[in-house]
Amino acid sequence: GIQVEQSPPDLILQEGANSTLRCNFSDSVNNLQWFHQNPWGQLINLFYIPSGTKQNGRLSATTVATERYSLLYISSSQTTDSGVYFCAVVGTSGTYKYIFGTGTRLKVLA
Amino acid sequence: DTGVSQDPRHKITKRGQNVTFRCDPISEHNRLYWYRQTLGQGPEFLTYFQNEAQLEKSRLLSDRFSAERPKGSFSTLEIQRTEQGDSAMYLCASSLVGSEQFFGPGTRLTVL
Numbered sequence: 001g002i003q004v005e006q007s008p009p010d011l012i013l014q015e016g017a018n019s020t021l022r023c024n025f026s027d028s029v030n031n032l033q034w035f036h037q038n039p040w041g042q043l044i045n046l047f048y049i050p051s052g053t054k055q056n057g058r059l060s061a062t063t064v065a066t067e068r069y070s071l072l073y074i075s076s077s078q079t080t081d082s083g084v085y086f087c088a089v090v091g092t093s094g095t096y097k098y099i100f101g102t103g104t105r106l107k108v109l110a
Numbered sequence: 111d112t113g114v115s116q117d118p119r120h121k122i123t124k125r126g127q128n129v130t131f132r133c134d135p136i137s138e139h140n141r142l143y144w145y146r147q148t149l150g151q152g153p154e155f156l157t158y159f160q161n162e163a164q165l166e167k168s169r170l171l172s173d174r175f176s177a178e179r180p181k182g183s184f185s186t187l188e189i190q191r192t193e194q195g196d197s198a199m200y201l202c203a204s205s206l207v208g209s210e211q212f213f214g215p216g217t218r219l220t221v222l
Contacts, residue, residue, distance in 0.1 A: 031208075041199055042215050045213075048209070098153075100153050100154070
């Protein structure tokens with residue numbers, strides 16, 4: 001089945017710093033989402049981005065489907081950005097389930 | 111509409127007991143998914159429904175697990191004869207066909 005790898009696994013930033021999170025996937029995908037999981041376990045939708053570039057405030061994402069990767073950019077980080085960021089993909093084999101990466105654990109220090 | 115809801119939010123049970131969780135999806139969504147997440151891992155797919163039909167089940171879903179979506183609205187996930195290895199966060203999500211998934215707050219299960 002499709003494999004999803006995220007890097008880095010852990011990231012510590014000072015408030016105000018910028019960061020780039022990467023998601024590599026091993027096969028073609030129909031869907032791709034980025035999520036932020038807060039300390040209470042809730043998965044919050046950030047981007048639905050099977051291809052192209054999107055921006056939402058301080059966050060933006062780019063998926064290059066032909067090269068099988070997606071990037072999540074966080075600018076001017078805030079302490080509330082702390083948590084785990086997951087990339088999840090749906091393959092093209094007729095399934096509709098998301099395969100999640102192992103996540104990037106982000107801690108933003110005040 | 112306030113999004114996907116799950117009940118209960120926390121469940122503590124003793125090994126060998128049966129437990130049932132409920133998920134209410136976003137009202138117009140025809141797809142409903144169940145995932146399980148253990149500590150330090152990403153969510154893993156368990157099963158999904160389109161309307162009332164269960165279309166895919168993971169090998170993770172042993173014979174002790176059963177899920178239903180009887181009228182194509184809410185869904186239940188039952189675990190029979192719970193084991194300590196069943197301790198996890200159980201997440202429900204819903205979507206329209208071919209669209210993004212929205213997740214509920216999860217049910218955290220602890221099996222003693």
